[in-house]
Amino acid sequence: MKKAVIVGCNGQDGRLLYENLSRKNYLVTGIARPASLNQPPDWHLSLNIGDRQAVADLIRTFVPDEIYYLAAFHHSSENLSFQEESELFRRSFQVHVLSLVNFLEAMRTHAQEARLFYAASSHVFGNAASEPQNEQTPFQPTGVYGITKTAGIHTCRFYRDRHRLFAATGILYNHESPYRKPIFVTKKIIEGAINIKKGLQEKLVLGNMSSEVDWGYAPDYVEAFQKIVGLAAPDDFVIATGKKHRVQDFVEITFEYLGLDWTKYVEEDKGIISKSGITLVGDPQKLMQMTAWKPSVDLRGMIKLLLQSEGVSLHR
Secondary structure, X not given: OOEEEEEOOOOHHXXXXXXXXXXXXXXXXXXXXXXXXXXOOOOEEEOOOOOHHHHHHHHHHHOOOEEEEOOOOOHHHHOOOOOOHHHHHHHHHHHXXXXXXXXXXXXXXHOOOOEEEEEEEHHHHOOOOOOOEOOOOOOOOOOHHHHHHHHHHHHHHHHHHXXXXXXXXXXXXXXXXXXXXXXXXXXXXXXXXXXXXXXXXXXXXXXXXXXXXXXXXXHHHHHHHHHHHOOOOOOEEEEOOOOOXXXXXXXXXXXXXXXXXXXXXXXXXXXXXXXXXXXXXXXXXXXXXXXXOOOOOOHHHHHHHHHHHXXXXXXX
């Protein structure tokens, strides 16, 4: 039986990955922030990933075959008010780099045959000068999240070059599932449309609906993690669909499935601040060629699955 550690197991990708690996008869240990575990499942472990010795003890005793480092520090999702950017940098660097080093060092000492996957982000490209972005596109991060995720990629490269560890990275573009939190626009659209259909809500107010996004289906991306870990050698991969769609496209399809005319219910407020005005679209050709991975659904198919997960009847 193969064994895996999922670092950041309580997020969307961590939950999906656990379900996926369990179906494949893996023995899984999940790690989440202690404060986030009220009544954790028996496969969750409350462990401070910033504690080097605690991480080393875990890897030494469990000796995993695979480690999925999905931990991320999102400022907005933490609901904290940072008075100084230095604190945001410190906490982001701790999660995206220093705690990652704890796992890589533990691998080097106690589990050199283990394989690690590091989840990075399209934010590493920042103000990309061209599209689509691929593995050769220069990193130009503009925010703390992107800067520290970029450092995490370089950290993995260092350990695989210097110490010959299997430390692969995935540069993830937007990916959605029923586990998305309401702060994400896709979840806001899905829930808003359903509430309108049920008569529980009259209007849905969104920001710039001309904004374009490369949206994928999260279960597909989790499958890509495993394909990357299964390769003969570690490398860096863009995980994306290669197609971009407007927020308005997402709205139109969602309301169409519910038999509603979106123009009667959706209002645009461009004063609502979005994360970035930059359009990022990934080129997944390297991933596809090396692993035979490909998305299982397009945008319309993904929205259908998201609506069906909410238990609503579809118009067509």
